[in-house]
Amino acid sequence: MIRSARVRALLALTVIAVSLYIALTVPVRLGLDLRGGTQIVLQTRSTPTATADREATDRTLEVLRGRIDALGVAEPSLVRSGDDRIIVELPGVRDPKRAAEVLGRTAQLTIHPVTGVAAGQDRTGEPALPDESGRRLRLGEAALTGQQVTDAAARFDQESGAGWHITVDFGGAGRAEWARLTGEAACKPVGDPGRRIAIVLDDKIISSPEVAPSVACGTGITAGSTQITGSFDDAEARELALLVKGGALPVAVEMVEQRTVGPTLGAEAIAASTWAAVIGTALTSLFVIAVYRLMGMLAALALLCYGLVSYAALAALGATLTLPGLAGFVLAIGMAVDANVLVFERAREEHAARQRPTPRSAVAAGFRNAFSAIADSNITTLIAAALLFFLASGPVRGFGVTLGIGVLASMVSALLITRVLADHAASRPWLRARPHLSGIATTGPVRDRLLRRDPQLMRRPRRWLAASAVLLALAGAGIGLRGLDLGVEFTGGRLAEYTTGAPVDPDRARAALADAGFPRAVVQSSGEDRLTVRTGALTDAQAAEVTRTVGALGGGADRVRDELIGPSLGEELRRNALIALALALGAQLLYLAARFRWVLGTAAVTALAHDVVILLGVFAWLGKPVDGVFLAALLTVVGYSVNDSVVVFDRIRELRRRHRGSPLRRVANQAILQTLPRTVNTGMGAALILTALAVLGGDSLTDFALALLIGLAVGTWSSVFVAAPVAIELQDRTGGRRRGAG
Numbered sequence: 248m249i250r251s252a253r254v255r256a257l258l259a260l261t262v263i264a265v266s267l268y269i270a271l272t273v274p275v276r277l278g279l280d281l282r283g284g285t286q287i288v289l290q291t292r293s294t295p296t297a298t299a300d301r302e303a304t305d306r307t308l309e310v311l312r313g314r315i316d317a318l319g320v321a322e323p324s325l326v327r328s329g330d331d332r333i334i335v336e337l338p339g340v341r342d343p344k345r346a347a348e349v350l351g352r353t354a355q356l357t358i359h360p361v362t363g364v365a366a367g368q369d370r371t372g373e374p375a376l377p378d379e380s381g382r383r384l385r386l387g388e389a390a391l392t393g394q395q396v397t398d399a400a401a402r403f404d405q406e407s408g409a410g411w412h413i414t415v416d417f418g419g420a421g422r423a424e425w426a427r428l429t430g431e432a433a434c435k436p437v438g439d440p441g442r443r444i445a446i447v448l449d450d451k452i453i454s455s456p457e458v459a460p461s462v463a464c465g466t467g468i469t470a471g472s473t474q475i476t477g478s479f480d481d482a483e484a485r486e487l488a489l490l491v492k493g494g495a496l497p498v499a500v501e502m503v504e505q506r507t508v509g510p511t512l513g514a515e516a517i518a519a520s521t522w523a524a525v526i527g528t529a530l531t532s533l534f535v536i537a538v539y540r541l542m543g544m545l546a547a548l549a550l551l552c553y554g555l556v557s558y559a560a561l562a563a564l565g566a567t568l569t570l571p572g573l574a575g576f577v578l579a580i581g582m583a584v585d586a587n588v589l590v591f592e593r594a595r596e597e598h599a600a601r602q603r604p605t606p607r608s609a610v611a612a613g614f615r616n617a618f619s620a621i622a623d624s625n626i627t628t629l630i631a632a633a634l635l636f637f638l639a640s641g642p643v644r645g646f647g648v649t650l651g652i653g654v655l656a657s658m659v660s661a662l663l664i665t666r667v668l669a670d671h672a673a674s675r676p677w678l679r680a681r682p683h684l685s686g687i688a689t690t691g692p693v694r695d696r697l698l699r700r701d702p703q704l705m706r707r708p709r710r711w712l713a714a715s716a717v718l719l720a721l722a723g724a725g726i727g728l729r730g731l732d733l734g735v736e737f738t739g740g741r742l743a744e745y746t747t748g749a750p751v752d753p754d755r756a757r758a759a760l761a762d763a764g765f766p767r768a769v770v771q772s773s774g775e776d777r778l779t780v781r782t783g784a785l786t787d788a789q790a791a792e793v794t795r796t797v798g799a800l801g802g803g804a805d806r807v808r809d810e811l812i813g814p815s816l817g818e819e820l821r822r823n824a825l826i827a828l829a830l831a832l833g834a835q836l837l838y839l840a841a842r843f844r845w846v847l848g849t850a851a852v853t854a855l856a857h858d859v860v861i862l863l864g865v866f867a868w869l870g871k872p873v874d875g876v877f878l879a880a881l882l883t884v885v886g887y888s889v890n891d892s893v894v895v896f897d898r899i900r901e902l903r904r905r906h907r908g909s910p911l912r913r914v915a916n917q918a919i920l921q922t923l924p925r926t927v928n929t930g931m932g933a934a935l936i937l938t939a940l941a942v943l944g945g946d947s948l949t950d951f952a953l954a955l956l957i958g959l960a961v962g963t964w965s966s967v968f969v970a971a972p973v974a975i976e977l978q979d980r981t982g983g984r985r986r987g988a989g
Contacts, residue, residue: 252670259667262659263552266559273562278569279508281517284338288504290813291331304331307500311335332503356393359386360428361443361455376447378455386445390428395421401484411484413475415446422471430467432458446475453487503813507806519943527939528554528580531932535584538928539591540686541678542610545668546587553583553660560652568649583653584932585624585890585925586661589617590669592925594687606685607673613687614666620897621661623842627893628654628886630834638827650883691924705916708972715857715969722864729867732769734874735812737821740783741790744808747801751778756800763796765789778804784813827878831885832856839889843896846981850974851892854965858888861961862954876951884958887933891926891966896974898922911978915971923967930963 279286289311291304304327311333312325324336365375365383375383397418403411417425428444435441437460446454454475462468479487532547539546561568594613598604632651672678673685682688704711735742753770756778760768769781778801780793790809798804832852840848862884866873898918899911906914937959941952 252667255663256667256671259664262556262663266552266556269559269563270555273559275558275562276565276567277517278567279336279338279506281568282338283508284336285340286504286506287335287337287502289333289335289500290503291333291498291500304333307498308333333500356396357389357447358391358425358428359389359445359447360432361385361440361445362387364440376445376450376452378445378452384440384443384445384452384455386447389447391417391421391424395419395424397421399488401479401481401488403481411479411481413479413484413488415473415475417471417473422469425471425473426467426469428467429458429462430465433462433467434464444473446473448487501813502811505809505811507809520940520948523936523939523943523948524554524580526943527936530935530939531580531584534928534931534935535587538686538691541672541684542591542594542669542686545672546584546591546665549587549660549665549668550580550583552664553656554580556659557653557656560656561649564648564652566648566652580653580936583657583660585929586617586621586657587665588925588928588932589620589894590614590661590665591687592691592922592928593617595690596921598682598687599690605673606678606682606687607670609687610666610669610673614662614669618662620894621658623893623897624890625654625658627835627838627889630838631831631882631886634827634831634834634882638823638830647879650886702920703916704919704967705912705971705975708912708975711968711972712976715965718861719857719864722861722867725864725867726860729870731863731867731873732870733821734872734877735781735810737874739812739818740781741785741812742779742781742808742810743790743793743806744777744779745794745797745801745804745806747776747778747797748803749801750776751797751801753778756780756797759796759800760793763792765793768793776801777807784811827882831882835885835889839893839896843900846977847896847899847970847974849977850970851889851896853973854892854962854970855885855888857965857969858884858958858961862958865957866954871950871953877954880951880954880958883955884962887955887958888962888965891962892970894922894925895919895966895971899974912975915975919967919971926963926966930959933959 289307291307308325308327323338324334326334361384363385365385375385377383395417396415398414398416400414401411402414432442432444437457443455443457445452446456456474456476458468475487528550532543532550535546536543560566590610590613592613593616594609597612597616598606598609629651632647632654634647636647636651678685751772753772757768757770760766760770760780765782767783771779771781778797780797782793785793794804794806832855835855836848836852838848839851842848843851859881862881863873866877871877895915895918898921899914902914902918903909903911934956937952937956941949941956
């Protein structure tokens with residue numbers, strides 16, 4: 248016993264020390280929504296097989312990396328997503344148009360012999376393209392491509408005054424081919440079009456130099472280099488050299504998503520979430536201390552350690568902290584309280600059940616008896632986090648990473664750090680002499696009232712199911728009558744958020760945009776001086792017109808966020824969201840069926856589906872957008888809701904082992920009453936965090952916190968008044984077979 252306590256203490260100190268070292272030495276990588284910049288998602292096109300798609304995407308990735316390095320962007324990030332997508336993050340880049348042009352151009356460089364000049368309606372069948380002077384030149388087959396280019400650089404010729412030009416060097420077989428091509432052209436008389444060489448980039452002649460008279464016929468230029476001349480300025484010359492040197496993209500690419508966020512929005516989000524975290528954690532700690540006294544103080548200290556461990560884990564894994572991820576980090580603080588509450592409530596029960604127990608024995612029994620419920624509830628939340636990671640993308644995926652890290656860190660905090668602190672405090676002689684200071688020597692006011700009154704909540708379970716059916720009908724009516732306001736992520740289109748010099752009425756802005764040619768624009772106020780405009784796909788010129796219209800109404804407008812989602816990506820995200828939700832429910836059912844048998848597992852999943860429908864219905868009635876952040880909140884509600892059901896079902900399983908002949912409704916009623924203090928205290932801890940997030944988290948997090956607050960209330964209701972009654976009804980309909988109840 249003493250040896251295991253020492254091992255736990257040593258392990259806890261090691262975890263804290265390592266976490267502190269990582270937190271002080273390794274910075275957490277912030278997402279673009281927190282530091283400003285542009286994210287572009289490119290999709291490769293046209294390859295016959297999946298293997299070819301992956302290979303082409305890998306080659307494209309390398310070409311793009313060279314182009315971005317030449318652009319001079321600090322700390323760019325390029326990663327492959329799936330077989331045919333590349334996610335590019337460009338911190339600090341506020342002009343996504345130029346970045347997208349440089350990245351998306353295929354830069355197919357080809358060099359052709361000129362066979363003549365096309366006059367009028369040319370019928371030769373050979374390709375004809377206009378040169379720099381406007382003449383249409385007939386071109387022969389391409390003799391060289393960008394794959395033979397070894398180097399390209401922008402030069403300024405000060406001596407001749409010719410201005411900027413690009414030098415191109417060929418290597419390998421390209422040197423001999425260049426000599427052959429120029430040697431054949433040199434055989435034509437001076438002034439003949441056939442003496443020219445056409446350099447074509449993306450089906451446009453950018454230069455058609457004539458081979459100098461000094462070049463010998465049949466010998467050509469053997470140095471393996473040439474110059475591209477034209478009326479270039481310095482920026483055009485450097486960009487052209489970049490494209491030529493970087494090489495041609497193996498396949499064409501299409502921009503399917505673009506997100507731009509200003510650093511001001513990121514700074515505000517960080518500050519708001521930080522204040523929410525500080526105040527929410529302080530309120531939660533005060534609540535836990537008020538309920539559990541000394542053990543509550545130790546739990547509050549363990550919460551601080553939890554924050555340190557979570558932050559260090561994010562930094563060590565190189566995870567990107569996004570805006571929803573930051574909210575998930577704050578939310579996980581509230582979830583970390585749950586494990587401590589479970590332990591302390593079990594310790595209270597053990598203290599009340601034994602004669603003359605010691606605080607240390609009650610604490611040890613509390614940790615031992617609560618482990619099953621803690622493990623089951625955290626595993627179900629990890630399932631939701633894993634589905635977010637594997638099926639979602641962008642910020643929502645980052646939320647899944649943060650949530651998963653938070654759940655694991657909360658288990659370390661509760662089962663290791665809190666236990667070490669609680670064991671040490673409970674073994675002190677002064678606490679044994681004053682057990683009332685421990686916070687676990689009494690059962691608490693909630694349990695005392697319940698024990699005195701002994702309400703029979705499950706006497707008529709169908710009444711609770713009827714009440715839930717009414718809620719479901721109201722939610723369904725909202726979805727059917729109002730419809731779901733799907734965000735840009737799920738429909739495709741463009742979303743821009745502006746800060747204006749003066750407040751702008753959304754109705755007035757909507758009318759002005761309709762007059763400007765955007766009758767289907769959705770305009771919402773996202774703060775006193777913020778306006779969000781959501782439309783279908785827009786060109787850059789149309790987007791500029793929207794900005795001018797908003798600016799005219801608000802005395803100037805600064806676009807702080809710009810998101811462009813292609814229709815194919817929106818459809819895919821919508822499909823993935825439905826798959827994630829279905830898999831979440833299916834995975835929960837399989838796990839709970841394995842742990843509690845099919846009756847309780849089915850009842851828990853029924854409660855989850857109930858929560859999902861009601862949350863969607865509330866957002867439909869409120870007219871709130873259903874977007875990627877909402878999806879993160881929805882799956883979090885799924886994980887949180889099943890936590891409550893797991894705690895109740897874990898107690899049902901324990902009580903049925905003790906009282907094998909008791910009917911399920913009596914056992915379920917007793918389990919609900921025994922776990923209700925934990926449900927109330929955990930809900931209060933999470934509600935304090937979420938309220939702080941809703942009030943202080945800023946406009947970007949308000950809907951997220953609202954969805955979680957609704958989910959918290961609905962999930963608490965369903966775990967008691969949906970899951971348990973459904974289990975009772977299923978048990979009765981199957982003839983009371985005890986085997987199916989767990």
